[in-house]
Amino acid sequence: MKFTGKTVLVVGGSCEMALALFPLLAEAGLEAVLTFRSEEGKKRIQDTPGTMQTTPCFFDLGKALDPDGFSDVDARFSEGGPDYFVDFAHGNLESLVATASPEEVGRYFHENVTGRSALIKWAARRMVARRFGRMLYLSSTAAFLQNGGQGFYAASKKACEALYQGIGIEMAKKGVTTAILRPGYVASGRAEAFMAENEAWVRQKIPLGRAASPDEVAETLLFLLSDAARPINATPITMDGGLTACK
Amino acid sequence: MTVFEKIQATLADILDVETASIGAETYLFRDLEVESIDLLELAVSLSSEFNIDVNDDEVFLKTLRVYISEPGDQVTDTRAYLMEKYPYLTSTRVDEILADQEDGPVLKVKDIVDYVNWRSV
Numbered sequence: 001m002k003f004t005g006k007t008v009l010v011v012g013g014s015c016e017m018a019l020a021l022f023p024l025l026a027e028a029g030l031e032a033v034l035t036f037r038s039e040e041g042k043k044r045i046q047d048t049p050g051t052m053q054t055t056p057c058f059f060d061l062g063k064a065l066d067p068d069g070f071s072d073v074d075a076r077f078s079e080g081g082p083d084y085f086v087d088f089a090h091g092n093l094e095s096l097v098a099t100a101s102p103e104e105v106g107r108y109f110h111e112n113v114t115g116r117s118a119l120i121k122w123a124a125r126r127m128v129a130r131r132f133g134r135m136l137y138l139s140s141t142a143a144f145l146q147n148g149g150q151g152f153y154a155a156s157k158k159a160c161e162a163l164y165q166g167i168g169i170e171m172a173k174k175g176v177t178t179a180i181l182r183p184g185y186v187a188s189g190r191a192e193a194f195m196a197e198n199e200a201w202v203r204q205k206i207p208l209g210r211a212a213s214p215d216e217v218a219e220t221l222l223f224l225l226s227d228a229a230r231p232i233n234a235t236p237i238t239m240d241g242g243l244t245a246c247k
Numbered sequence: 248m249t250v251f252e253k254i255q256a257t258l259a260d261i262l263d264v265e266t267a268s269i270g271a272e273t274y275l276f277r278d279l280e281v282e283s284i285d286l287l288e289l290a291v292s293l294s295s296e297f298n299i300d301v302n303d304d305e306v307f308l309k310t311l312r313v314y315i316s317e318p319g320d321q322v323t324d325t326r327a328y329l330m331e332k333y334p335y336l337t338s339t340r341v342d343e344i345l346a347d348q349e350d351g352p353v354l355k356v357k358d359i360v361d362y363v364n365w366r367s368v
Contacts, residue, residue, distance in 0.1 A: 125287070125291050128287060128288050128291050129288075129291045129292065129295060170284055171284060173284070174284060174288055
């Protein structure tokens, strides 16, 4: 795979998919910076074999609108860039639509949608300065088919997909393109426990008969970052083993 | 290179036109047919080229039409109001702008030069 760019910012860098992506980026000759927003996240990055050659960087979507919200990432990219940007960060608000408090909903959207628009603006302006950039957003099949309790999560995923689509539509002629990946079930984190308990259900419900692995997601993301994938622009791609194709 | 020459070169590069076709009196929208995405690129270039904070609304007179058509009840003198909103424009230029509202956006290359000079102080 060919890569015109060199530097990568991975936001939400302590999640399993990001940690699976990092060694692939390094093998491809790309220099990646992983962000964390808590000490646990920082430690998770540092404790992962193969991340020795990178120093994690602080970034918190919830603080993106603060005056120094971007000071750490600015310092890491003081020479320009990043050329690539992979966005895994996303908070969850699991609640019935009719029970959530409006204040909590406001905070949730402020962080995940407004904060992200500031992040996208930050990256887009840096990319247009070099007329090159590629952004990937980790969405979810919940943006297409949601379950009860996922109203706010799905709403914010849809909103963020629209922001990334907007960048791809508006800035592709300036060299900046975007793609959105919607994984279904991925065998990582909380989902792994759920799937272990509901193995028969997973086998019956997903045509592929299993969840995707973080490594499969990471390899797909690497391809989506590559030069050949650039015409995949402003569009979501579903990676759910066929789950959302079924009635 | 002067501020004007740098802006001229940047615009020529962004719009892929000859530098000679861009003068201080050239209109960005009417003559060069810039799109908003070109202005975004120009703002980013100005910011790094001159090491200044660029306010897109201010430098490209984006809110000018609203300031003129809906200035608000407390505004009695549009000319003074515009001079307050755009402190980098001379009074002569504000008069010129007020007399030039018929044929589309008034933004000229010289306005951007004045903005950069004002921000660089």
